[in-house]
Amino acid sequence: xxxxxxxxxxxxxxxxxxxxxxxxxxxxxxxxxxxxxxxxxxxxxxxxxxxxxxxxxxxxxxxxxxxxxxxxxxxxxxxxxxxxxxxxxxxxxxxxxxxxxxxxxxxxxxxxxxxxxxxxxxxxxxxxxxxxxxxxxxxxxxxxxxxxxxxxxxxxxxxxxxxxxxxxxxxxxxxxxxxxxxxxxxxxxxxxxxxxxxxxxxxxxxxxxxxxxxxxxxxxxxxxxxxxxxxxxxxxxxxxxxxxxxxxxxxxxxxxx
Numbered sequence: 174x175x176x177x178x179x180x181x182x183x184x185x186x187x188x189x190x191x192x193x194x195x196x197x198x199x200x201x202x203x204x205x206x207x208x209x210x211x212x213x214x215x216x217x218x219x220x221x222x223x224x225x226x227x228x229x230x231x232x233x234x235x236x237x238x239x240x241x242x243x244x245x246x247x248x249x250x251x252x253x254x255x256x257x258x259x260x261x262x263x264x265x266x267x268x269x270x271x272x273x274x275x276x277x278x279x280x281x282x283x284x285x286x287x288x289x290x291x292x293x294x295x296x297x298x299x300x301x302x303x304x305x306x307x308x309x310x311x312x313x314x315x316x317x318x319x320x321x322x323x324x325x326x327x328x329x330x331x332x333x334x335x336x337x338x339x340x341x342x343x344x345x346x347x348x349x350x351x352x353x354x355x356x357x358x359x360x361x362x363x364x365x366x367x368x369x370x371x372x373x374x375x376x377x378x379x380x381x382x383x384x385x386x387x388x389x390x391x392x393x394x395x396x397x398x399x400x401x402x403x404x405x406x407x408x409x410x411x412x413x414x415x416x417x418x419x420x421x422x423x424x425x426x427x428x429x430x
Contacts (some may be wrong), residue, residue, distance in 0.1 A: 176360050178208075178282070179417040180247050181389035185197045187370055187408035193222035194368050194412035195230050199237055209226035209237045210280040210414040211254070214271050214295050214368040216341060222269030225262045229277050230259040231430050242283070248352060255350050257344065259292075262343035274343040278309065278366045280416065287355045287364065292348040294367045298377065299353075302361040303385030305377040312340040330373065360420030370409035374400045384413050389415040 176289035186192045191217030215222025215228035233254045253278055262273050274289040276293025289297050294311040308366050311314055314337040329335060340349035355362075363384040373378070375396070381390045397411055 175421045176358070177419050177421050179389045180208075180210075180415060182210075182414045183393040183412070185370075185401070185403070185408075185411040187276050187339070187410050187421075188406055189403065189408075189410050191223060192410055193226060193409040194370070195223075195226035195231055196366070196412040196414050197234070198414060199234055201240065202238055203212045204283075206239075206282070207241060208282045209233060209367055210278075210364075210416060212278045212342060212366045212368065212412055212414060213342075214276040214293065214370075214410070214412065215260075216274035216276070216338075216343075221265070221269065221273030222275065224265060224271060225273030226270075226274035227256075228265065228273070229258045229263045229275055229342065233279060237281075238379040246337075247281050247283050247288040248284075248290070248354075251281060251288060251352070252350060252361055254293055255290060259342040259348050274341050276338070276341055276368070280366055281415070282351040282365060282416070285358060287358060289354070289364075290350050290352045292350055293337075293338055296366070296372050297353065298365040298367075298380055298425050299355060300363040300381040300384055301359070303381050305381050307353060307355075309353065310351060310375060312351070313338050326376075333371070335359070335373075336369075355365070358418055359364075359420055360417040365389055365413065365415040368409070368411065371396060371400050371410075371413055372413040384415060384417065391416050 179294045196212040199209045210234040213226035215226040228335040278291040278295045293312045297309045300305040307324040315335045
């Protein structure tokens with residue numbers, strides 16, 4: 174059965190004075206069926222967070238539009254986006270009085286497969302038919318404690334140091350980059366990319382249910398509204414991108430062709 178791709182991006186300033194998150198979806202200018210989603214969370218507590226997130230967006234678009242599969246793999250492209258954005262952000266520190274930092278998640282759909290890479294604590298989730306399949310691991314102190322079995326999910330959400338990152342763009346150290354991919358996409362697959370201003374208020378299954386029971390735009394609105402309620406007036410910036418793979422009935426596919 175043919176599959177269509179349904180997408181949505183959304184942001185909310187939360188209860189902050191400035192929106193430092195950035196999120197975007199790009200279609201490749203010449204390669205049909207090739208797209209990129211990128212999200213950057215400018216670091217709260219560091220001046221210039223919005224500037225850092227903008228640099229991530231610019232570098233992602235530039236590198237994606239220059240993507241040449243004969244000469245580079247999707248993984249190399251994603252690495253290049255993150256490493257080059259890190260370098261640009263670092264250089265910005267020398268040309269301004271600001272100290273920009275950012276997290277990043279980059280997702281790419283190419284040749285019927287999905288690839289992603291991230292640095293920091295912004296996340297990518299992969300759901301299938303309303304069930305969680307995969308989730309990126311946070312490059313944070315709390316994430317490291319969880320990986321070592323010293324902290325469970327419930328304790329992690331309320332840990333006083335849950336915002337302490339071990340890696341991000343713009344720091345003195347090279348960014349830690351983690352990769353993921355899936356080689357068999359099907360109708361019912363959904364991907365959610367989001368900043369901690371969203372995921373901090375939901376379990377994995379709650380997020381899966383929201384995407385499974387609603388169209389992308391409706392799911393985005395529901396999640397933002399619910400996060401705002403649960404934040405109780407203390408919410409961070411929110412940003413998210415949703416990519417849904419939807420089976421198209423044969424009759425509808427013929428009618429739209």
